[in-house]
Amino acid sequence: MIRNSTKTPARVDRRFRPSRKAELIAGGLIVLAMLVLFALVRPTSDAASPSSPDWLTYSDFSQDMPTISTAERVGTITRRAQASDVLEVLGASGEDADNAMDALRDTGLLSRSKLAAGTVLTAYFDEAANEGLGELVSVSLRADPRTTLLATRKPDGSFMTSTLTARVFDGTRRIAGTIETTLADALTAQGGPQDLAGDVAALFPDDTQLALGGRKGERFDIVYQVAEDERGNVLETGDLLFAAYNGKQSNGSWYRFEPSDTGRAEFYNRQGSTQKPLLTRYPLGYAQISSGFGRRLHPVSGLLLLHSGVDFRAPIGTPIYAAGDGVISQMGWGDGYGRQIFITHKRDFETVYAHMSGFNTQLSPGMSVKRGDLIGYVGNSGTATGPHLHFEIRENGRYVNPVSLNLPSGRSLARNPEEMDKLREQISKIDTLRGATGPLTTARLTTMTIPTNP
Ligand SMILES: [Zn+2]
Missing domain, CATH: 3.10.450.350 (Nuclear Transport Factor 2; Chain: A,)
Incomplete structure (x- = not known):
């Protein structure tokens, strides 16, 4: 009868399943990391940084690194196993695991999310050290797609860290x-x-x-x-x-x-x-903005509130035009908003017009309007400190800033030969x-x- 004689505890298999690809990438990174470390350390071998007397010198490095036979082990952080747990399961002592992870955290470059489940740790072990029990030599992980952090064991057992920025x-x-x-x-x-x-x-x-x-x-x-x-x-x-x-x-x-x-x-x-453009930002044509979008002290209540739209100051009776093609979804009285119209547009946009003095009486809810159609007139109905249009754009139900919202400009370069030439250049580059x-x-x-x- 054949018995399963694997030395690896079964829970390691369950918890840590790095893909072959991740192993290869991680392996490549550690080799890169070591090469870069050599490159960094070599020129300064005799001149350790004055502020860091413990700085690992080239001679230390050369004594340690090339002679040991290292084994690469890769583990993945899971919801139940934190980084130091993973290192322990891979074979590090509890003290080494904690020291290495503390050193990596001390860089300040690891947010909580970067140590979240799914993060891959690549550890190298000196298999002969510690009377054959093995010893953690280094551990690396990716802080972001371009940056790898590496903690390397110093002779005194503490860990030093380096940041490796990938060639991009x-x-x-x-x-x-x-x-x-x-x-x-x-x-x-x-x-x-x-x-x-x-x-x-x-x-x-x-x-x-x-x-x-x-x-x-x-x-x-x-x-x-x-x-x-x-x-x-x-x-x-x-x-x-x-x-x-x-x-x-x-x-x-x-x-x-x-x-x-x-x-x-x-x-x-x-x-x-x-x-x-799907919408215009300016349903009155030109008008002065008296209050922009964003947090502000409410003029009446004095509370810090989100101003959910833009206020355009204009005299009572100034015509208001639909900001885009759409369907009138609401037309009536709203608390605070006074006489209001809601228009729904394509791509889950909605525009809101408030404090109106009157509506275009030919319109009613459910009717389609075209961009630029007259829908009503500026007023000060509802909670308003003076005549203005309160105008909102909502995207998927969320308030967005009408002024900074990224909308197509509706621009043509046809009469601008210089820009048109540059556009043609860009087109031919992309076509190539x-x-x-x-x-x-x-x-x-x-x-x-x-x-x-x-
Ligand atoms: Zn307003």
């Missing part, structure tokens, strides 16, 4: 394909970030089905920025640069471009126009990326090591 490159990725279930699924299936699906849908605001994921058989093509390491592993996803969609309701291509005059990056089509095989990258940051706990 700007790159781009392209994903093109056909939707089977949803756009997000199609992006994930090709190793892309699913959250870009929402950005793509926002470029086709008339397509209600695309907002829900799109239809089977519809085609897409996107290019987006990434930060990647030198092996091409994506560390972070950046901005969407291009999106084309070909479906039942939506057809078109949008290119991200930042005109130099405004410095505002937006999506333009090949003709040099942005999307038409779409045609190119494999990612194109440009080098940017360099490797850097900062001793954080000498």
